[in-house]
Amino acid sequence: MSAPTVGMIGAGQLAQMSLAPAIALGINLKxxxxxxxxxxxxxxxxxxxxxxxxxxxxxxxxxxxxxxxEHELVPNGHLRALESEGFVIRPSSTxxxxxxxxxxxxxxxxxxxxxxxxxxxxxSADAIPAFPAILKSITGGYxxxxxxxxxxQLSARKVIAEWGKALxxxxxxxxxxxxxxxxxxxxxQVATWAVSETIQRDGxxxxxxxxxPNLSEEVANLAQQIASDIANVIKLVGVMAVxxxxxxxxxxxxxxxLRPHNSGHWSIEGxxxxxxxxxxxxxxxxxxxxxxxxxxxxxxxxxxxxENSDLxxxxxxxxxxxxxxxxHIYGKEVRPGRKVGHATVVGDDLAELRSRVAHAIDYISxxxxx
Ligand code: ADP
Numbered sequence: 001m002s003a004p005t006v007g008m009i010g011a012g013q014l015a016q017m018s019l020a021p022a023i024a025l026g027i028n029l030k031x032x033x034x035x036x037x038x039x040x041x042x043x044x045x046x047x048x049x050x051x052x053x054x055x056x057x058x059x060x061x062x063x064x065x066x067x068x069x070e071h072e073l074v075p076n077g078h079l080r081a082l083e084s085e086g087f088v089i090r091p092s093s094t095x096x097x098x099x100x101x102x103x104x105x106x107x108x109x110x111x112x113x114x115x116x117x118x119x120x121x122x123x124s125a126d127a128i129p130a131f132p133a134i135l136k137s138i139t140g141g142y143x144x145x146x147x148x149x150x151x152x153q154l155s156a157r158k159v160i161a162e163w164g165k166a167l168x169x170x171x172x173x174x175x176x177x178x179x180x181x182x183x184x185x186x187x188x189q190v191a192t193w194a195v196s197e198t199i200q201r202d203g204x205x206x207x208x209x210x211x212x213p214n215l216s217e218e219v220a221n222l223a224q225q226i227a228s229d230i231a232n233v234i235k236l237v238g239v240m241a242v243x244x245x246x247x248x249x250x251x252x253x254x255x256x257x258l259r260p261h262n263s264g265h266w267s268i269e270g271x272x273x274x275x276x277x278x279x280x281x282x283x284x285x286x287x288x289x290x291x292x293x294x295x296x297x298x299x300x301x302x303x304x305x306x307e308n309s310d311l312x313x314x315x316x317x318x319x320x321x322x323x324x325x326x327x328h329i330y331g332k333e334v335r336p337g338r339k340v341g342h343a344t345v346v347g348d349d350l351a352e353l354r355s356r357v358a359h360a361i362d363y364i365s366x367x368x369x370x
Contacts (some may be wrong), residue, residue: 270298
C-alpha cells in the first residue's frame with residue numbers, strides 16, 4: 001500500500017509548517033499555492049492556481065486522495081460541487097461553512113446551546129440595541145480586520161455603509177482570551193490539547209501561554225466540553241481551534257478555525273503531537289497522536305514585521321544566548337505588523353520563559369541590541 005496524497009489548498013505558513021510532519025510520515029502533501037511567493041511555495045514544489053476557480057480546484061483534486069485547507073477562503077459552492085463529484089474533502093463543505101460565515105456560525109451555535117455573545121445580523125445601524133457594540137464582517141475577516149468596536153450610531157453607519165450588512169455582537173467584558181485545539185477523525189476519535197491563554201495587541205495575537213495560568217480545572221474542563229460539543233455538532237474532521245472569552249468561570253465562544261491555528265503553534269515543541277501532524281492524521285483517518293505536553297509550560301510569541309527585514313541575522317546572537325529557543329520564520333515579505341514568524345520556549349519556570357521569548361522578539365525587532 002502506498003502512502004496517500006493529501007492536497008492542501010493554500011500555501012502560507014500553515015502549509016509550510018505542515019510539510020515537516022508530512023515528510024516525516026512519508027505522506028505526499030500536495031499544495032495549491034495562490035502565488036509563488038507564498039511561504040510553502042518557497043520551500044516545496046507546489047502547484048500555482050486560483051482557489052476561486054472551480055476548474056483549478058478540480059484538476060488539483062484529481063491528483064489527490066483527500067483535500068484539505070490551510071485557510072477558509074475557498075468558495076463553499078465549489079467545495080459542494082467537488083463533493084458531489086465524489087472528491088473527499090476534510091473538513092467537509094458543511095463543516096467549513098460554520099467557519100466561513102460568522103452569522104451561520106452564531107446560528108448553529110445558538111441552536112446547539114454553545115455559549116455565544118448576544119448577536120444579531122443587521123443591515124442598518126438603527127438595529128443596534130446598545131453602544132458600544134462590536135460589528136464583524138460576516139465573511140473574510142482575520143487578524144482583527146473585519147472587527148470594529150463602534151461607540152455610536154455615526155461610526156456604526158460608516159461601517160455598515162462599507163460592509164452592507166454586519167454581525168452585531170455585544171461587547172463581552174472578558175477577563176482574558178483563551179483558545180483550545182481539538183482534533184477529530186472520521187472514526188470519531190477526538191483529542192484535545194491543554195487550554196492556552198492568548199494575549200492580543202491591536203487585534204493581533206502576540207503571545208500564547210500553555211496551559212493558561214491560574215485556570216481552574218472546572219473551566220479547563222468546560223473549554224474541553226465546549227470544543228468537543230462543537231466538533232460533534234459540525235462533524236469536524238481535522239484540527240479546529242476554538243477562541244474563547246473567559247468571564248469569571250464562564251466561557252463564551254468568540255470564533256473557530258477549522259485548521260491548524262496560530263494559537264496552536266506552541267504544540268510543535270510543547271506537545272507530543274503537533275497540531276500540524278494531528279491535522280494530517282485526522283484527515284487520513286489514522287489514530288490520533290498523544291497530545292500531552294512535553295514540559296510544564298510552553299510560551300509562544302509571534303514575530304511581527306518591523307523595519308528590520310533581515311530575520312536571519314539575529315539567529316547568531318539569539319541561539320548563542322539561548323540554545324533552547326526555537327524560531328520559525330515563514331519566508332514572507334517583511335511588512336510592519338505582519339506575522340512573519342514565531343518563537344517558542346518550553347520549560348518549568350513560566351516567568352523566565354516569558355522573558356526569554358520577549359527578549360527574542362525585542363532583539364529581532366531591533367528594540368534591544370544585546
Ligand atoms: P478575527 O477573525 O479577525 O481574528 P475575532 O472575531 O477573533 O476576529 O476578533 C478579534 C478580537 O476582537 C478578539 O480577539 C477580541 O479581542 C475582540 N472581540 C471580538 N469579538 C468581541 C466581542 N464580542 N466582545 C469583545 N471583544 C471582542
